[in-house]
Amino acid sequence: MLKDITLGQYFPGNTPAHRLDPRTKLLLVVLYIVGVFSAKFVISYGVMILTLIVCARISKVGARAMLRGLKPVLIIIIFTGLLNMFFTPGDPLLSFWIFHISRQGLRLAVFMVLRIMLLITGTFLLTYTTSPIRLTDGLEQLLNWMKRIHVPVHELAMMMSIALRFIPTLIEETDKIMSAQKARGADFESGNLFQRARAMLPILVPLFISAFRRADELAVAMECRCYHGGEGRTKLSPLRYAGRDYFALAAGVCLTAGVMVLGYFGF
Amino acid sequence: MSTMLQTEKLEYSYPALEEGEEQTRALRGVDLTIEKGSFVVVLGHNGSGKSTLAKHFNAILLPMGGKVWVEGMDTVDETRLLDIRRRVGMVFQNPDNQIVSNVVEEDVAFAPENLGVPTEEIRRRVDDALGAVGMSEFARHAPHLLSGGQKQRIAIAGVIAMEPACIVLDEATAMLDPVGRQEVLTTARRLNREKRITIVLITHHMNEAEDADRVIVMDNGKIAMDGTPQEVFARVEEIEAIGLTVPDTVQLLYDLRRNGVDVPLSALTVDECADAVAAALK
Known part of the structure; x- marks a missing residue:
């Protein structure tokens, strides 16, 4: 869905x-x-x-x-x-x-x-x-x-592209968590708006925890591949x-x- | 042969999570020398310290006691950090969490981009690396649509693009299905044979150690066993005593021997094992 x-x-x-x-x-x-x-x-x-x-x-x-x-x-x-x-x-x-x-x-x-x-x-x-x-x-x-006035342009762009990269991964994960909760009797479809919003909470908590863990692992993986900020970076397709x-x-x-x-x- | 990685009395402890708790001593004095061009498998169950050891090989973790050298460079030396990481590449367990870009070739280009390699050279390295892992036709694909094994091969390509002398696969096969695992192992073996890249494969699947040059078994933060696969797996009782199981082939031969059939314990692969059993039955 x-x-x-x-x-x-x-x-x-x-x-x-x-x-x-x-x-x-x-x-x-x-x-x-x-x-x-x-x-x-x-x-x-x-x-x-x-x-x-x-x-x-x-x-x-x-x-x-x-x-x-x-x-x-x-x-x-x-x-x-x-x-x-x-x-x-x-x-x-x-x-x-x-x-x-x-x-x-x-x-x-x-x-x-x-x-x-x-x-x-x-x-x-x-x-x-x-x-x-x-x-x-x-x-x-x-x-x-804007880098000259200390705006972290490279970092912001990197964050944006990583966010875009992880959208499908996190959507897949949300699907999985929802299925797991449904299998244990969670109900996301009935009730009024308020009840449904509250039913989403058990999805958000594990999703956030896993997102943090992913962020941590990704940061280590990026460091392993010699990422050290925007300084001196070149491009595959400039x-x-x-x-x-x-x-x-x-x-x-x-x-x-x-x-x-x-x-x-x-x- | 020259030395790729060397540790001396390496110790590491993870800080206590809560006050009053003891800190976890993950490594308790590891002395290890890994030769260039070798294929080394590090075995051990969860918490044996094998992943902690791996993280010392490219200065993600720094030793709390003892020393680690990468091609003679001390990992504590911050000025050599990029050189160390360029020489020793790491591939981790979860393929999703190490892919940076949403186009395969852009992801493979990530490391050379960081190193400031000129554009034409990056192009050459990316094409070479994708060729080396057999993923050239997926260069323009989105990684999230690939299988686990394919994603992990992309991650390996991303490391090869740095042109490292050594690749450490830290439980890189743990989350994969049998087909994906085979893909990754075949790729690692080919890189070892064809490009003479040193491979350190960290795993808890015994079968993956079959045709390694050397097997190291870790237990409780120390090296418990070290030798060729034949030497290590012949010590069936010791392996079982530290909570690991030997490969199925060795288990079969071991049981046969205990029941009086004269077979050698050194036949590790399925074919060798079958030959050994057939010979004994004649």
């Missing part, structure tokens, strides 16, 4: 979007977010939507997969839309009882909903096309300058910018600048 959970939604592939350097993609996402926030009117939003569609086409991610990413935040989207629609003062369009919909409100609601959807689907495109390992590698490289990365970055910068200019002039 737990095996169905997929974390770090990554669709392996070999599209130009997959081949881009993770650092490039991270920077592009930042540019994209800036773009989404500076889009103010119909034309600039149109440009951003078009950008997203083109990027999705390049990375061969289907519309259904893109929209699936929106599911967990659906309530927030609806809520934001409704709030903006009903509580923005302006020229009345429709009103019944205590509800008033204004022209400005309707416009704001549509734009806000679009903005959230664009933000989420856009960032999802990054995780869809980049493996978690490459993503952590990219983050480590991009944030390398990140290298290629021509396509410069091209993608240039395109990203132009687009964002364009959208900012459009927004400034009121389109």
